Amino acid sequence: MDFKPFQPPKRTLMGPGPSDVSERVLHAMARPTIGHLDPAFIGMMDEVKQLLQYAFQTKNELTLPISAPGSAGMESCFVNLVERGDKVIVCQNGVFGGRMKENVERIGGTAVMVEDDWGKPVDPNKLEQALKDHPDAKVVAFVHAETSTGAQSDAETLVKLAHKHDCLTIVDAVTSLGGTALKVDEWDIDAIYSGTQKCLSAPPGLSPVSFNERAAEAIRNRKTKVQSWFLDMNLVMGYWGAGAKRAYHHTAPINSLYALHESLLILKEEGLENSWARHQQNHLALKAGLEAMGLGFVVDEAHRLPQLNAVYIPDGVDDAAVRNKLLQDYNLEIGAGLGVLAGKVWRLGLMGHACSAENVSYCLNSLDEVLTGMGAPIQSGVAVDTANKVIAA
Amino acid sequence: MDFKPFQPPKRTLMGPGPSDVSERVLHAMARPTIGHLDPAFIGMMDEVKQLLQYAFQTKNELTLPISAPGSAGMESCFVNLVERGDKVIVCQNGVFGGRMKENVERIGGTAVMVEDDWGKPVDPNKLEQALKDHPDAKVVAFVHAETSTGAQSDAETLVKLAHKHDCLTIVDAVTSLGGTALKVDEWDIDAIYSGTQKCLSAPPGLSPVSFNERAAEAIRNRKTKVQSWFLDMNLVMGYWGAGAKRAYHHTAPINSLYALHESLLILKEEGLENSWARHQQNHLALKAGLEAMGLGFVVDEAHRLPQLNAVYIPDGVDDAAVRNKLLQDYNLEIGAGLGVLAGKVWRLGLMGHACSAENVSYCLNSLDEVLTGMGAPIQSGVAVDTANKVIAA
Numbered sequence: 001m002d003f004k005p006f007q008p009p010k011r012t013l014m015g016p017g018p019s020d021v022s023e024r025v026l027h028a029m030a031r032p033t034i035g036h037l038d039p040a041f042i043g044m045m046d047e048v049k050q051l052l053q054y055a056f057q058t059k060n061e062l063t064l065p066i067s068a069p070g071s072a073g074m075e076s077c078f079v080n081l082v083e084r085g086d087k088v089i090v091c092q093n094g095v096f097g098g099r100m101k102e103n104v105e106r107i108g109g110t111a112v113m114v115e116d117d118w119g120k121p122v123d124p125n126k127l128e129q130a131l132k133d134h135p136d137a138k139v140v141a142f143v144h145a146e147t148s149t150g151a152q153s154d155a156e157t158l159v160k161l162a163h164k165h166d167c168l169t170i171v172d173a174v175t176s177l178g179g180t181a182l183k184v185d186e187w188d189i190d191a192i193y194s195g196t197q198k199c200l201s202a203p204p205g206l207s208p209v210s211f212n213e214r215a216a217e218a219i220r221n222r223k224t225k226v227q228s229w230f231l232d233m234n235l236v237m238g239y240w241g242a243g244a245k246r247a248y249h250h251t252a253p254i255n256s257l258y259a260l261h262e263s264l265l266i267l268k269e270e271g272l273e274n275s276w277a278r279h280q281q282n283h284l285a286l287k288a289g290l291e292a293m294g295l296g297f298v299v300d301e302a303h304r305l306p307q308l309n310a311v312y313i314p315d316g317v318d319d320a321a322v323r324n325k326l327l328q329d330y331n332l333e334i335g336a337g338l339g340v341l342a343g344k345v346w347r348l349g350l351m352g353h354a355c356s357a358e359n360v361s362y363c364l365n366s367l368d369e370v371l372t373g374m375g376a377p378i379q380s381g382v383a384v385d386t387a388n389k390v391i392a393a
Numbered sequence: 394m395d396f397k398p399f400q401p402p403k404r405t406l407m408g409p410g411p412s413d414v415s416e417r418v419l420h421a422m423a424r425p426t427i428g429h430l431d432p433a434f435i436g437m438m439d440e441v442k443q444l445l446q447y448a449f450q451t452k453n454e455l456t457l458p459i460s461a462p463g464s465a466g467m468e469s470c471f472v473n474l475v476e477r478g479d480k481v482i483v484c485q486n487g488v489f490g491g492r493m494k495e496n497v498e499r500i501g502g503t504a505v506m507v508e509d510d511w512g513k514p515v516d517p518n519k520l521e522q523a524l525k526d527h528p529d530a531k532v533v534a535f536v537h538a539e540t541s542t543g544a545q546s547d548a549e550t551l552v553k554l555a556h557k558h559d560c561l562t563i564v565d566a567v568t569s570l571g572g573t574a575l576k577v578d579e580w581d582i583d584a585i586y587s588g589t590q591k592c593l594s595a596p597p598g599l600s601p602v603s604f605n606e607r608a609a610e611a612i613r614n615r616k617t618k619v620q621s622w623f624l625d626m627n628l629v630m631g632y633w634g635a636g637a638k639r640a641y642h643h644t645a646p647i648n649s650l651y652a653l654h655e656s657l658l659i660l661k662e663e664g665l666e667n668s669w670a671r672h673q674q675n676h677l678a679l680k681a682g683l684e685a686m687g688l689g690f691v692v693d694e695a696h697r698l699p700q701l702n703a704v705y706i707p708d709g710v711d712d713a714a715v716r717n718k719l720l721q722d723y724n725l726e727i728g729a730g731l732g733v734l735a736g737k738v739w740r741l742g743l744m745g746h747a748c749s750a751e752n753v754s755y756c757l758n759s760l761d762e763v764l765t766g767m768g769a770p771i772q773s774g775v776a777v778d779t780a781n782k783v784i785a786a
Contacts, residue, residue, distance in 0.1 A: 001447065001661070005417075006437045006654050008427045018647060021426040024398075029648060030423035033414040033596050034401045035726045044399045054394065067598065068461035071643040072623045102622050197644055203426050205460065205598060205646030227499050227620055229492065230465045250464040251590055253598030254411060255422060256649060261399050268394070333428045 011327070012354065014363050015335035016147050016308060017175070018197035018204050019351035021259075025202055028262035029255050036252040044261055045252075051264035055177060055200070055272065056192065056210045058184035062237060063210040065260055066193070067253050068230075070174045073193030073207025075103055076231040077170045080211075080219050081139055081191055084108035088139040089130050089167070091122040093153070094146035095338045096172055104141075107227060112137060118146075118340055119298040119310070122153040124161055131165040140167045145176035147198075148338040150308040150347065151299045152180065156187040163188065168215060174198060177208065178267055179279045179307035179351060190215040196256075199279070199307055201352030202263035205256045263352075279306040282355050286348065289364040293371075294379045298345055307355065309348040310341070317376045319343050322367075330366040404720070405747065407756050408728030409540050409701060410568070411590035411597050412744035414652075418595055421655035422648050429645040437654055438645075444657035448570060448593070448665065449585065449603045451577035455630060458653055459586070459600040460646050461623075463567045466586030466600025468496055469624040470563045473604075473612050474532055474584055477501035481532045482523050482560070484515040486546070487539035488731045489565055497534075500620060505530060511539075511733055512691040512703070515546040517554055524558040533560045538569035540591075541731040543701040543740065544692045545573065549580040556581065561608060567591060570601065571660055572672045572700035572744060583608040589649075592672070592700055594745030595656035598649045656745075672699040675748050679741065682757040686764075687772045691738055700748065702741040703734070710769045712736050715760075723759040 013020045034041050052063045066073045078100070082088055086109040090100045093116040104111040114130045116123050122142050131137065140162035144155045155171055162169045171192045176182050179199030184192055191211050197204035211219070211233065219226075219233050226232040235249040267275055283306030287297070290311055298310040313319050319336065323346070326332045335347035348363060372380045406413045427434050445456045459466045471493070475481055479502040483493045486509040497504040507523045509516050515535050524530065533555035537548045548564055555562045564585045569575050572592030577585055584604050590597035604612070604626065612619075612626050619625040628642040660668055676699030680690070683704055691703040706712050712729065716739070719725045728740035741756060765773045 001443055003440050003444070003658055003661070005421060005658060006424070006440070006651055008424050008437075008651070009431075009433055010425050011427050011431065013426070013428060015428060017644060018426050018428060021648075026423040026425070026648075028398060030419040031399070031401050032403050032419070033406070033411050033590075034404050035406060035408060035411060036597070038402075038404065038720070038726065040402055044401075047396050047399070050394055051396070068465060068623065069644050069646060072461060072465075075621060075623050099622065106618055106620050106622055195644070197426075203646065203648040204429070204644040205649050225499055228468060229495050229499055230461065230468050250462050251410060251588065251597040253462060253596065253649070255414075255419075255596040255652075256598050256646070258399055258401070259648075265396055265398060268396070327431070333431065 009331060011331045011333050012359060012362060013333050014349050014354055014359060015333045016347045016349050017195065017351060019201050019349060020354040021201055021203055022266070022353045024266065025259050025262045029203065029259035031258055033254050036254060041254065045257070048257060048261050048264065051261070051268060052208050052210070055264060055267055056184045057182065057186065058210050060184065060210045060212050062216050062233065064236065065257065066207040066209055066231070067250065068207060069204055070193065070195035070207045071099070072231065073195065073209050074099065074172060075228070076209055076233070077191040077193050078103040079107060079226050079228045079231055080233045081168055081170060081215060082107045082109045083222060083224055086139065087112060087134060087137045088141055089114060089127065089134060089137045091127060091142035093120055093122055093149070093151060094118050094143065095148035096143045096146060100141045119149045119151055121151050121303040122158060124154065124157050127158055128161050131161060131167065135165070137167055139170060141170040143172040144182065145173065145180065145305050145308065147175045147308055148341065149298055150305045150310040152303050152305045155189065159187050159189055168218060175305065175308055178275055180305060181276055184210055196260055196263065199352045200263045200267065201354065202259045203256065205253065206260055279350060279355050282350050282357060282360050283307070283309065285357065285360045286350060286363065289360065292379060293368065298341070307349060307351045309350065310345045311348065312345055314376050314378055317371065317374065322370055322374065325370050326366055332363065332366050402724060404724045404726050405752060405755060406726050407742050407747055407752060408726045409740045409742050410588065410744060412594050412742060413747040414594055414596055415659070415746045417659065418652050418655045422596065422652035424651055426647050429647060434647065438650070441650060441654050441657065444654070444661060445601050445603070448657060448660060449577045450575065450579065451603050453577065453603045453605050455609050455626065456603040457629065458650065459602055459624070460643065461600060462597055463586065463588035463600045464492070465624065466588065466602050467492065467565060468621070469602055469626070470584040470586050471496040472500060472619050472621045472624055473626045474561055474563060474608060475500045475502045476615060476617055479532065480505060480527060480530045481534055482507060482520065482527060482530045484520060484535035486513055486515055486542070486544060487511050487536065488541035489536045489539060493534045512542045512544055514544050514696040515551060517547065517550050520551055521554050524554060524560065530560055532563060534563040536565040537575065538566065538573065538698050538701065540568045540701060541734065542691055543698045543703040544696050545698045548582065552580050552582055561611060568698065568701055571668055573698060574669055577603055589653055589656065592745045593656045593660065594747065595652045596649065598646065599653055672743060672748050675743050675750060675753050676702065678750065678753045679743060679756065682753065685772060686761065691734070700742060700744045702743065703738045704741065705738055707769050707771055710764065710767065715763055715767065718763050719759055725756065725759050
């Protein structure tokens with residue numbers, strides 16, 4: 001056991017997350033650790049809350065980072081809003097809807113599944129039918145931006161339907177926050193969770209969440225205690241609620257929160273709408289290049305997420321060999337397919353700091369070289385200018 | 394909302410944690426983020442596992458950092474080993490035993506409490522009586538090092554008793570790991586959890602845990618699914634077990650793991666026994682100074698933790714005013730009392746990187762100046778040399 005300090009390679013992260021973290025955020029993370037009860041820390045946490053409210057476009061008091069990755073953020077929404085015996089309608093159109101089902105069942109609730117094909121958005125008509133068939137449902141849960149396919153669902157419409165039938169809503173925004181339009185108050189979302197390692201480009205490890213007053217009221221009126229002490233929002237409200245006493249109920253991940261603060265500051269400086277536009281613009285450039293190369297998208301254009309581009313692997317091409325070569329020879333990480341799409345697609349991320357014109361070019365050129373070198377049936381020599389025009393093929 | 398990058402003050406952290414984090418660990422944390430499926434990252438995680446096995450003194454395969462703070466580490470032990478209807482004997486001699494009770498009850502188990510006064514170690518005789526009274530108990534849980542009081546319990550004896558009565562054991566080692574003798578295999582502990590922000594001196598946010606084969610077998614043989622998806626060890630074993638396929642079940646907190654790796658490397662370089670001896674030596678110096686000053690310890694000498702020194706606040710002294718002055722004028726953080734000891738004691742930490750002769754002197758001198766300045770009834774002018782001798786009073 002003769003180990004040395006770990007020196008990671010410098011990668012370009014264009015998979016489904018984590019995305020590239022800027023030097024500015026990394027430097028912030030390396031600032032001296034202070035106590036979680038220190039007034040200086042509490043002041044910073046006030047800013048984190050306001051910056052998260054901005055990112056989520058909400059005035060919700062209960063807006064905060066859970067001290068664990070996105071899957072704990074998901075669990076925080078479910079364990080707080082669902083009790084044993086409750087019925088939850090879960091819309092599934094990819095991997096993460098399936099994880100929602102797991103969450104409901106582990107609480108002792110019943111999950112009514114509304115299934116759509118992977119790569120399609122959630123169908124509002126199917127949801128409406130399920131709501132009619134199950135008038136006793138209490139919660140509707142769906143994924144806004146499916147990281148496994150790159151499909152975007154119409155959150156506003158789905159939430160409206162749920163409310164029409166007196167259901168609360170839980171929305172997965174792990175991949176959407178910061179990268180594509182998301183308006184928590186305008187769309188009247190009750191509970192939402194995200195991650196730091198996608199379009200916010202902070203290191204993984206925290207999960208921003210937000211609960212509106214309707215959700216907070218439901219949590220206060222629970223018949224039973226929340227099954228997780230760590231994720232119990234009743235305890236968390238003691239810190240984050242209006243006029244709360246700042247009685248932190250566990251030791252906060254101080255340095256990770258420095259990083260989140262800095263990444264949210266960068267988002268604020270750019271402006272949320274500008275960030276959404278940048279993701280869309282770079283997506284169009286990447287799309288132009290990929291299509292010119294002959295690669296086809298999994299998701300229809302109308303429902304495609306700019307920050308997660310799932311494309312079919314050309315026939316006869318060795319999935320793992322391509323990804324390994326990109327990683328080893330180009331320091332470029334792209335994502336593999338998940339679940340039913342494993343081995344069939346690649347997932348190209350354009351998230352946060354990694355979403356740049358330079359990275360689009362680098363990714364297209366690298367992919368071109370590797371695929372051509374392997375004799376894959378693609379159109380080689382593709383290049384794209386910054387106005388998204390294919391300039392050579 | 395005109396925020397700036399957050400520049401934390403440089404504190405000396407001598408409370409109950411977080412402790413001071415070295416520049417070396419902070420720099421490690423700021424290295425470039427890579428993906429959690431990157432072969433370079435997986436190699437580092439193999440080292441983290443081996444280094445944690447060293448720190449815990451165990452060969453347990455299932456030894457890993459939970460991706461969340463110590464309270465999630467606690468919850469991971471309880472939700473995996475306890476099922477609805479199970480009876481758990483919980484020994485309580487401070488705040489954290491009470492939190493164990495919460496964990497048991499939120500799972501739907503029954504907690505049989507064995508109570509000792511705060512500041513005393515867990516009494517093995519009381520535990521033995523409870524084991525006789527409750528032959529159907531399945532698990533015994535106790536805190537090795539009570540962070541709320543600084544009392545150390547005899548883990549080896551308590552585990553032996555539990556096993557004699559066919560109970561599994563869950564041990565809280567949040568404050569003990571790295572700072573005082575802890576031998577998981579020799580003492581035959583079944584499940585144990587700790588934190589990174591105490592004697593390991595990494596930033597808070599991760600919780601090292603270890604499960605022996607007896608515990609792993611119990612988890613595999615559960616009648617029901619673990620109520621938390623995020624903390625389900627059956628899923629985690631897919632990554633960390635022997636011959637596992639490295640199928641990480643959530644996005645790992647990459648940069649926090651860089652920091653943990655570096656802090657464990659520092660512990661290995663120093664040597665575990667040397668670290669225990671350093672904590673003891675600096676504790677003796679601090680104790681000599683505090684007692685010369687006239688401050689009394691909460692815990693009897695025989696059961697005192699070197700890394701957590703709880704002393705009574707002198708009569709008539711304003712608790713918060715002293716701590717605020719130390720923080721504002723000396724950049725020195727010490728801890729307040731918790732629960733029944735709130736307002737009655739201070740908790741002086743000597744943990745990991747913060748456990749140094751310089752910090753002992755700095756703490757004694759600062760406390761002396763502040764207390765004298767407030768007219769507190771203490772013996773002023775105390776100083777201690779590095780051999781723990783009081784050299785001036």
